[in-house]
Amino acid sequence: MAQALNIVIVGGGSAGWMSAAAFARALPSGRYRITLIESDEIGTVGVGEATLPHIKTFNDQLGIDEAQFMRETRATFKLGIEFRDWGEPGDRYIHPFGVFGEPWGGVDFQHHWLRARQLGQQVAPFQEYSYAIAACRRNAFEFPHQDRKSVRASYAYAYHFDAGLYADFLRRWAIGRGVRRIEGLVRDISLSESGAIESLTLQSGAHIEGDLFVDCTGFRSLLLGAKLGVPWEDWSQWLPCDRAWAVPCERGAEFTPYTRSTAQTGGWIWRIPLQHRTGNGYVFSSHFISDEQARDVLLGQLDGAPLGEPRLLRFKPGRRVRAWIRNCVAIGLASGFLEPLESTSIFLIQAAVSDLLRLMPSPERGRAVDPRLADEFNRLSDIQYARVRDFLILHYFANRRHGEPLWDYVRSVPIPDTLTHKISLFLGRGHVPYYKDGLFSRDSWLAVLFGQGLMPRAYDRLADNVSAEQVEQLMRWLHQAIASNAAAMPPHTDFVARYCAGVRADAAVMS
Template sequence: MASPLKVVILGGGTSGWMCAAALSAILKPGTPSSILDLRLIESADIGTVGVGEATLPHIKEFNDFLGINEAEFMRKTKATFKLGIEFRDWGQVGNSYIHPFGTFGQTLAGVEFQHYWTRAQALGEAASIEDYSYAIQAARGQKFDFPSEDKESIKSTFSYAYHFDAGLYAAFLRDFAEARGLKRTEGKVETVALKPDSGDIASLTLASGEVIEGDLFIDCSGFRGLLIEDHLHAGWEDWSRWLPCDRALAVPSERTDDFPSYTRSTALSAGWQWRIPLQHRTGNGYVYSSAFISDDDAQKALLANLDGAALMDPKPLRFKAGRRKKSWYKNCLTIGLSSGFLEPLESTSIYLVQIAVQTLIALFPSSKPGEPIDDKLADEFNRLIDIEYERVRDFLILHYHANTRTDSALWDYVRHMNVPDSLTHKIEQFKRRGYVKKYRDGLFSPPSWLAVFIGQGVVPHGYDRMADTMDDATVIEKLADMRVRIRANVDAMPDHADFVRDYCFVPPAKVMAEVSK
């Protein structure tokens, strides 16, 4: 049997440990038949960003793939459930809408719901589009229950994600990976040796003097990109002209009685503020553009808008929106912040880690130790990751561009800026006839785009004429029936706080004991 491929992950945090856990689960390093020798290097002296606490429904698929018990995971990470994201003051001051993890209405006679809704609006017979979303109505009522497995039931038309402590999640995955054969090395990289013929990474030398050789290196070193940029110079594609926020302040606050099953994003004068309810505290932060507000004024604005007392001083972060020109270059690939950064407006950071890990597993090298890795694997990895980043980018830009606020310079700038052609095309198609293309690859499905378009006042002028095959009275009757069934079922759901308490709640005394360890 050939020797196992040596894979070295540089950096822990959420991205490093998600990668380590997935590779450990499927390739079982350390076992006699494994094709993988896996090691993770991290230094306790180097802090992690650790502010990402909101996720998308795909994280449940990742945890299920690992075989993780949901209730145990939620107890260990102090997690709560998430049905969507509320956006306050984004389209205009005083406006509020929710991007739900679920559908709007249902397809009728093969035609998507928004076309019937647009038609009914013209007749003066349609309610707010939020009334036709099970996830939104449950979120507005601070309700939660698991979706039905019966695909014919209206209770199956939503999914859910989590709010959790990202530091605790990384620690949870570390225990998982180490129990399955991963070798962790505490240390700081001092030098990186490159192969003179190919320019590939040959080895890393730690401050202790230990030399760690590898066939494939995974850079999870954060914004710096210690391997991919400092030594391989893969290059950076700057997207800050479309996403001008370049700083953030993060601060936890005391948990309040308000315990919603959704994340909140509130637009402020120079950016936006997040609010994420956990079992033991609330996560808060202000993402802002330094071109439009000072750091001191941003901190004052953040602290003035907390729902509970701050538990520590705000933590500052600096970043630039964009991505590596090549996420996999030579024998090094990047995952997490070393690959790119898109502000956490739609909770995409952990998703982008997850999709990179899953793509790596699908394209895992079959070369023998010491042999060059097939360049075609890197080409395909980069193609797929580029699609993910670009489609998330366009979705985030839409939130900024589709605003009618006139209260500050930032909102004037993003409303009038030129946007990517791919986004312009999508906006025009929706305005003309309510059309939203369904991606084969990429994250956000039509209901997500529909939520933001309608929520921020981008309303279609027309609709698919196939929706005219049903008479007015039938359309109105069917829409009314959807609303009634959603309302009746949501009213019967448990409160989110009660559900969490019964399913995975950690008593406050135990929380404090574990956090202080």
């Protein structure tokens, strides 16, 4: 009989169960055996309710029924994130999961918009050329249209969900497809002479042997960090928030199809609407505000009565310098955490899971994993983390909240060269670099660059090939098309209620 590779996942939070479910779906069962160990005693971090659109692909690949998933995780739709008071107090903008305008004459939309302004034409604010933003402003939702050329197809969507219920959902799904679950606390880790992990000893005394170990133990990073000693790279000089109070509250009247992030003196507050409650948290820097003050500010800004006591979470922004060494790969918080702004952690789990699947060691070599696979995984992981890091820093760095110590500090700190390049390219020519790998897209960068109040001095001269009259007409037409179509969208509340009740998606849209 052909040899099988024993994969042992340690940790049953979102990272552990997303890994287990994806492995169970993709790997041939005769060649790979999957075991997951989780400890009821320790529990999960229990937050992580806002996602990016990639999560839909993940669920679709597992063959999960969307309406059932939404019912069971009490999910709502998410079209983007609204940033309040981030540029300066009173500012508002949305980072949508969709595009701004469309390219004309092969030139990106922002150049035409900049040119139209410079020509003195009547142009609406940049944000008004996004269909996803128009939907957010109306608290409306519908599925993207089938006709890819329609403005109604110019966006994607993600979810807000209950993280604990999502892990439960995936646990049931994965166990149903052959994943072996062991409840127990890992007490000891044995290494071979070559430094590879051989087995784990549980509190009960049981020994679990494996070939490939996936560390999903959260901030503890029990295998990769604590046992194998892979160092942590600290990014707190750029991202100074290191704590968060989290508390759910009763659902308020406003049922937004977007997450809200409101800047505060000591950090920012998230608001995430679910079907049965609203998730809230104050992410703050302990150097600039005390725990007690942050807690009071958060409790003063809830939509409804708190459902329980606020929980304090501590973290250090950064990541392990290598996510994979020898036969151990860390996924989730065990490999890194920047901060919850822009909801990137679950995406980073998903990206790591799909990279690991592509680079999965073959069963024949057992524990002697080919180091080239690890090198490639680490290269991809470096790209992902660096891209997210730069995007997050932009929100802090490009602020105009003068006279507030946290915000003055983040404006003054030298930023990574990669981010300096992006900002200066944008300011000089309105350009935003495209990426083949990693987050975020051009339109995401545009949303935040313009949203934080940065304005390019010039535009791509190729835009001059489109006549001024034509640009004026196209701008007017697009603005009108977005406004009139968005006005016909159903309210988000109704859409969620009908969809979860089993009303067909197209019927939910048409009614």
